[in-house]
Amino acid sequence: MEFEPVGVEFEPVRVEFGLLGPVAAWDPDGTPLPLGAPRHREVLGRLLIARGRVVPVGQLVADLWEDEPPAGAIGAVRTFVAALRRALEPARPARRPSRLLVTDGPGYALRARRDVVDAWRFEDTAARAAEAAPHAAVALWDEALARWRGPVLADFAEVAWAAAEQARLEALRLDAVERRADALVTTGAARDAVADLRAHVAAHPGREDGWVLLATALDRSGRRGEALDTLRHARQALVGAYGPGGGTALARTEARILSDRAGSATESAGAAGGIWDRTAAAWDRSVPARSRARLHATAGLLRDLAVTGADGLEEAREHRRDLVAAAETTGDDELAARIIGSYDVPAVWTRADVPEDAGELARTAARAAARLGPDGPPALRARLLSVVAVESRGDAAADTALPRVAEPPMAEPWRLRAHRAAEEAVRLARRLQDPALLAFALNGAFMQSFATCGSAARRDALGTELTRLAGDHQLPGHEVLGRLIRLQALAGLGDLAAADTEAEEIDRLAHRHERPLATVFTAWYRALRTCESDGWSAARADYTRVLAETADCGMPGLTGGAAVLVALVPVMRGDALPGPDDFAHLDPGPYRPWLDPLLLAASGATEQARRALAEVPRPPHDLLQEALWCVLIRAAASVGHQPVLRRARAELAAAEAESAAGSGLISFGPVTRHLRAADAALAATHAPSSTASARRRV
Incomplete structure (x- = not known):
């Protein structure tokens, strides 16, 4: 160690310390220092993992004697410390305070710099490797891993005070082994990584990343059969270590290897896939990881x-x-x-x-x-x-x-x-x-733009501006978006001929610019279109098909509960409440709060329906808000819930000229029809003698 002189006459030597293996210390020439008995080395190891913090004497006693400490334990610790000071600073004059292993308040601390402790140097070198481009990273990972002489604190493998630091540093070492192999594979030296990775997974069969890297290195070395065999062995090893489940990375790796094998033989050097692979490899080699x-x-x-x-x-x-x-x-x-x-x-x-x-x-x-x-x-x-x-x-x-x-x-x-x-x-x-x-x-x-109901005209204007802007400036994704917005708005405005034109153009753009998700919305619109022109009976098959085709489109916000919306179409386009089994097999998903009052009313549970209506939140301000207000009108009218009827009627009034079809998915028919139903129910609730007959009509 090197120190600033503070009134002392000796020049301390630089001492280096080792935790990555048996506890050790060396002088500047690399000569091991005589640390003495195991208890001396144990005290040194305990102070090193404290990373410069003070360890009270009482804590040292408890750590060194995990059972009952002897009567003279504190004195023994002081003796161990004195012996260590003589070993670490042999030139220190008598009665001069140590500047390396210091007494501080109730205990002791080791004042060592980061660059003289092998574990800390390993951490710092690994951090630099993680930031480096792959070629440079390989050398840095090698330098970091070379500091390991064996297991952490190898001569104190079973002591409780060392367990956490041993586990932490070992986890960092395993990660370093894998990241070094990954850097080798990235730089085109996959063959050099294979042997070390084989040893790695043999010693640590539960490391899925290690198996993936080994299979990848074998594949990149032209040994795909071995790579696939390795993945099969990996599955067995992981099941043995952790039981069934997991192995997602293994499955992805196998699929990639099989896919590459199918296409690489015929791919020309100038094909897009080959260019992608070469460019991606060059990027990985050239750009630091973080x-x-x-x-x-x-x-x-x-x-x-x-x-x-x-x-x-x-x-x-x-x-x-x-x-x-x-x-x-x-x-x-x-x-x-x-x-x-x-x-x-x-x-x-x-x-x-x-x-x-x-x-x-x-x-x-x-x-x-x-x-x-x-x-x-x-x-x-x-x-x-x-x-x-x-x-x-x-x-x-x-x-x-x-x-x-x-x-x-x-x-x-x-x-x-x-x-x-x-x-x-x-x-x-x-x-x-x-x-x-x-x-x-x-x-x-x-x-x-959904602050209130009846925003279809405003949305049509937004969609029109966006479509023109995107078309003028070659923004195909946003042109598709603009036309989809118009499609929905035009459905709400009842201009189905114009909506048909938008649907055709969306499909054309989606095909040309590889936007497959856009066609999910046009498929739904066409089912709605059939319903509007030919009725529910004709549209039923279309909806069954579109539900099946778009179930896995990756948009749970769209598909969650969509089957319930479809089942509501014949109910809301008619005048009756739903049948007792119409929704029994369907998951209402996010629409449950607005569906439950209607189903309770349909089952004859009038008071429960009224309580549900008293608790139901307002519909979200989104593409289905008009439709959900219509559902609330139907439920509230059937049980005479005036506050909900009045609120729903007031909210829907702004959409009086529209159809409850603005989502582009489903249509509950003209909004005016639902407003008239609300008016009739409100009028009926003011005439007690006619309440029962009014409810039967609704």
Whole structure:
């Protein structure tokens, strides 16, 4: 060790310490220092893992004698410390205080720098390797792993005080072995990784990542048969270690190897797949693992992945949350803001697929915008505000319980914040004259255009502007979005001929630009179209087919409870309550609160239906709000619940000229028909003698 002189006349030597194996100390020439008896080495090991913190004498006694300490234990510890001081600082004059193993208050501390303890140097080198490009990383991983002489604190393998540090450092070593192998494979040296990986999985058969790396290294070495055999052995090993389940990474690796084998033989050097593989490998070799460039590139990749289909959307949704968290941990507010605001994937369905995640993301974006402040980069601020608006769709950003229908309308702060965010984002984007930014902001404005019922005309105008903007500036994803918005709005306005034209154009664009998820919405629209033109009987088969075809489209916000909406179509287009078994086999999903009162009324449970209506929350401000208000009117009319009838009638009045078809999924017919039913029920509740007959008519 090296020290600043503080009134002492001796120059202490540099001492290096070892934890990665038996406890050891060396002088500058690498000569082992005589540490004495096992108890001396144990005290040194205990002080080293304290990382410079004071260990009280009483704690040392308890650690060294886990059972009953002897009567002279404290004196023994002091003797051990004195012997260690002589071994570590042989040139220290008598009566001079130690500057390495110091007495501090109630105990002792070892004042060692990070660069003289092998475990700490291992950690620091591993951290540098993790940040390095793969070629440089291999050398750094080798340097880190070379510091290991054996198990951590090998001569004290069973003592309780060492267990946590032993487990932590061993976990870091196993991770380093795998990351070194991964770097070798990435740099094209897969053959060099095979032998070490075989030994690794033999010693640690429960490491799924190790098996995946071994199979990958074998495959990259031209030994695909061995790679597939390795994956089969891995499954057996994992089942033996942990029981059935898991092995997801093994399955993905096997699928990739089989897929590569099927296509690689015929793929030309210039084919897209080959270019992708070579470019991706070059990127991995050249760009450090935890660099900002990787965060930005990952954000772009997730944005593109989200529009590739159901699997890509689910993967993008899952990894987006992790990417945002990773960006926030950098401590760079502007970088985090750019990552959060980069996901401008067109969003058309107004119920979030995972409301909890959407709400958290909206709050994260709002915090990022607040940190930037009103004077921050306006384009970045507009992006963040657009994220707030899009992710606050429906009630995803609600931070308190939703207000009840039976109560007077109330201001909801989270909705007001999202609405203001959408307005400011559009204003900023228009001022900046940035077409892509304006398209994203208009997406947010669409999501916040459901403050009241009857917004189809406004949504048609938004969709028209977005379609023109995207077409003029070659933004195909947002052109599809604009046409989908128009499709829904035109269905609500009853202009089905214009909606048909939009559906055809959407299908054409989806095929040309590889946007398969867009056709999910046109398939639903065509079932609605059949229902409107030919009636429910003709549309039943279409709906059965579209439910089956889109069940796994990767959009649970759309498909969850969709079968219940379809089953409601013949009920709501007629005048009767549903039959007792019409919904028995269906999961209402997110629509249960608004369906239950209707089903209770249909079963004759009048008082239970009235209690359910008194508790039901207002419908979400989304594409189905008119439809759900219609359902509430039917339930409230059947049991004479005046507060809900009046509220539903007032909310729906703004949509009097529309059809309850604005979702583009299902249609409950003209809104005026449901308003008349509400008026009749309200009138009947004022005439007690005619109440029973009025309820029978409804």
